[in-house]
Amino acid sequence: MSGWATSILMYHSVSDRGGATSIAPAVFAMQMRALAQSGVSCLTLGDWADLRGAGRLPARSVVVTFDDGFADFDQAAWPVMRDLGIRPIVYLPTDYMGGREGWRGIADPPRPLMGWDRVEALAGQGVLFGNHTRSHPDLTALPEAGIEAEVQGGAGVLADRLGAAPAHFAPPYGLAGPRERAVIARAHVTSVGTRLGVAGQGDDLHDLPRIEMFYFQNPARWQAHLAGRGGPYLALRRTLRAVKGAATKPWVGLK
Numbered sequence: 001m002s003g004w005a006t007s008i009l010m011y012h013s014v015s016d017r018g019g020a021t022s023i024a025p026a027v028f029a030m031q032m033r034a035l036a037q038s039g040v041s042c043l044t045l046g047d048w049a050d051l052r053g054a055g056r057l058p059a060r061s062v063v064v065t066f067d068d069g070f071a072d073f074d075q076a077a078w079p080v081m082r083d084l085g086i087r088p089i090v091y092l093p094t095d096y097m098g099g100r101e102g103w104r105g106i107a108d109p110p111r112p113l114m115g116w117d118r119v120e121a122l123a124g125q126g127v128l129f130g131n132h133t134r135s136h137p138d139l140t141a142l143p144e145a146g147i148e149a150e151v152q153g154g155a156g157v158l159a160d161r162l163g164a165a166p167a168h169f170a171p172p173y174g175l176a177g178p179r180e181r182a183v184i185a186r187a188h189v190t191s192v193g194t195r196l197g198v199a200g201q202g203d204d205l206h207d208l209p210r211i212e213m214f215y216f217q218n219p220a221r222w223q224a225h226l227a228g229r230g231g232p233y234l235a236l237r238r239t240l241r242a243v244k245g246a247a248t249k250p251w252v253g254l255k
């Protein structure tokens, strides 16, 4: 089988308010239009997992993901993707839906999250939803029973609301080691992190890397990535992250 590579794009909020977890609506629209025009296959995460299982993934593909379920997903992000035929997955921290972000590292003022009425309506329009725990903790800081309660609890709420258990998971802050991944894998087909890179054939389905779209706000840089010429830039960002990460707490700059 020939090699394949998938860019799993990571977004949080789409708004003009700034900060490392917001992308301006105009920039987001540029990124999505360039994706649609690039000819690279844009897959749902479910289809991606099925094609990977069957050994039939295209050489290059993209999956679009959003963490946290901010209200601006519904208002600013989904209309752009709907018009382009792009079907993303949104990972929800179930205790916070209909309220505001309230976990460590929140923006000021805290941003509102979608209510369940909107989640259910969007599911009917083709948006996928995944599990992002109940209360958005650092899973690696919890005892085993706490991990199970957060992972299985979030899955249970999503199953009740949407009629089917979620197949996909994203750990808060991208933090999950072997112990956490074992719990996640018992109930989910995939799990992503915030490790920067494209997913290739060697990647664990429960530790998939993603592409932080905050780094690709420049149109030429994004087009180069879509054209398969983004390797050197990703390597540079990884190096800068490693330097920064050594000097800061792991959740700084992550969600």
Ligand SMILES: [Zn+2]
Residues within 6 Å of the ligand: 067, 068, 132, 136, 172, 173, 255
């Ligand atoms: Zn999050």
